[in-house]
Amino acid sequence: MGTGSSGSAARASRTSRPRVAVLRVGHRPGRDPRLTTHVALVARAFGAERMYLNPPDEHVAEALEGVRRRWGGTFRVVGAPSWRDVVRLHPGPVVHLTMYGTPVARLLPRLRRAKEVLLVVGGAKVPGPLYGAATFNASVGSQPHSEVAALAVVLRELLGIPGTGALPGARQRIVPTARGKSVVPVPAGAA
Amino acid sequence: MGTGSSGSAARASRTSRPRVAVLRVGHRPGRDPRLTTHVALVARAFGAERMYLNPPDEHVAEALEGVRRRWGGTFRVVGAPSWRDVVRLHPGPVVHLTMYGTPVARLLPRLRRAKEVLLVVGGAKVPGPLYGAATFNASVGSQPHSEVAALAVVLRELLGIPGTGALPGARQRIVPTARGKSVVPVPAGAA
Numbered sequence: 001m002g003t004g005s006s007g008s009a010a011r012a013s014r015t016s017r018p019r020v021a022v023l024r025v026g027h028r029p030g031r032d033p034r035l036t037t038h039v040a041l042v043a044r045a046f047g048a049e050r051m052y053l054n055p056p057d058e059h060v061a062e063a064l065e066g067v068r069r070r071w072g073g074t075f076r077v078v079g080a081p082s083w084r085d086v087v088r089l090h091p092g093p094v095v096h097l098t099m100y101g102t103p104v105a106r107l108l109p110r111l112r113r114a115k116e117v118l119l120v121v122g123g124a125k126v127p128g129p130l131y132g133a134a135t136f137n138a139s140v141g142s143q144p145h146s147e148v149a150a151l152a153v154v155l156r157e158l159l160g161i162p163g164t165g166a167l168p169g170a171r172q173r174i175v176p177t178a179r180g181k182s183v184v185p186v187p188a189g190a191a
Numbered sequence: 192m193g194t195g196s197s198g199s200a201a202r203a204s205r206t207s208r209p210r211v212a213v214l215r216v217g218h219r220p221g222r223d224p225r226l227t228t229h230v231a232l233v234a235r236a237f238g239a240e241r242m243y244l245n246p247p248d249e250h251v252a253e254a255l256e257g258v259r260r261r262w263g264g265t266f267r268v269v270g271a272p273s274w275r276d277v278v279r280l281h282p283g284p285v286v287h288l289t290m291y292g293t294p295v296a297r298l299l300p301r302l303r304r305a306k307e308v309l310l311v312v313g314g315a316k317v318p319g320p321l322y323g324a325a326t327f328n329a330s331v332g333s334q335p336h337s338e339v340a341a342l343a344v345v346l347r348e349l350l351g352i353p354g355t356g357a358l359p360g361a362r363q364r365i366v367p368t369a370r371g372k373s374v375v376p377v378p379a380g381a382a
Contacts, residue, residue, distance in 0.1 A: 034225070034226060035225060035226065035229070038226070038336070038337035038339060038340070041334075041335055041336040041337055042336045042337050042340045044334065044336070045332050045334035045335065045336035045340075046332070046336070046340070067335060071334055071335065099365060100365055100367070100368055100371070100372040100373065100374075101367060101368065101369070102367045102368065102369055103352075103355055103367060104352075105352055131370050131371050131372075132370060136369070137368070137369060137370060137371075139355070139365075139367055140352060140353065141236050141237070141352065141353030141354065141355065142353075142354075142355040142356075142364065142365040142367055143232075143235065143236035143262055143353065143358070144232055144236065144258060144262065145229070145232040145233045145235070145236035145237070145343075146229035146232055146233050146339050146343070148229060148337050148339040148340050148343075149229070149233045149236075149237070149339050149340060149342070149343035150343075151340070152336075152337070152339075152340035152341075152343050152344050153343050153344060153347050153352065156344050156347070161294075161295075161296055161331060161332065161344065162331065162332030162333075162334065163332065163333075164294055164330070164332065164333040165333075167334070173333070174290060174291055174330075174333040176291070176292060176293045176294060176330060176333055177291055177292065177293065177328070178292070178293055178327070178328060179322050179323060179328060180291070180322050180328075181291040181322075182291065183291075
């Protein structure tokens with residue numbers, strides 16, 4: 001690919017990157033909490049600024065607030081009663097990730113130059129009008145797989161593989177380790 | 192490539208790629224079917240040859256058999272009563288994907304040169320001895336996210352973004368489309 005391969009070095013070397021937000025549509029409160037939580041955790045860990053959740057679900061929002069308190073950063077889950085409003089008000093390209101779309105690789109040069117990108121991922125139910133409302137319908141391959149995977153791969157293409165440093169405000173951080181687990185506290189004000 | 196999975200320019204341009212298998216450990220039958228199914232679908236769509244599932248779960252195996260019948264390829268879910276046996280018998284590097292590990296980017300050159308790679312992903316419960324049994328414990332960033340995402344990104348780094356062609360034996364395929372959905376039958380013997 002054209003951007004150099006990976007790592008925080010790749011991130012730091014790119015002078016400007018788009019700001020990315022995620023919109024999760026078709027969430028089913030009570031049925032999808034784990035998958036939607038995975039979508040939100042991926043959005044946060046791979047550098048999106050927020051995830052709009054349609055319909056809203058306080059349980060997912062609270063779970064991510066707990067993650068933010070421990071692990072830092074400013075990522076938020078924002079309840080979205082109307083997915084149309086989120087799409088209509090977004091000031092940049094809206095990319096609906098769907099197995100039926102055109103290959104995302106063709107869009108990447110354009111998306112990397114954008115200032116603000118909205119990535120939309122569906123669950124089991126995707127509203128039909130979304131295909132018309134999005135700027136692009138884009139696929140990661142043409143096989144059935146997972147909205148969690150599609151989101152992760154596109155965020156990786158846009159923003160690079162996430163680095164390993166603590167985020168601002170973290171109470172704890174991981175020390176990358178060849179064997180086992182190392183989690184250490186972060187002194188207040190240090191991250 | 193040796194496995195006859197799918198064809199994209201990125202894939203075809205690499206002269207040799209590792210054969211990749213996935214091991215899902217700590218699956219909880221009845222609790223994790225959707226997440227484990229997502230792991231399996233990602234393994235298949237991103238070019239792994241099979242997924243060992245520990246403990247075995249016929250429901251997941253049957254779901255993926257249904258996908259194979261419709262969408263082709265040779266991917267299989269193999270029930271694994273012992274994760275240790277799968278790890279011990281694997282003829283190449285065993286990479287346990289964990290948020291606590293060392294950055295995966297450092298390993299990629301070595302993994303790309305390997306003939307056979309086993310990627311191990313855990314669920315909520317990961318057996319402690321796995322950290323010692325794996326050749327490498329590797330992370331995609333050092334924030335909590337998702338085994339589905341970690342697997343997708345590492346497969347993408349090793350094998351490229353999946354292509355859009357039908358797999359051998361497919362009954363149907365997607366025609367990538369800017370708006371809407373286009374799924375067409377594949378005549379027998381054509382894929």
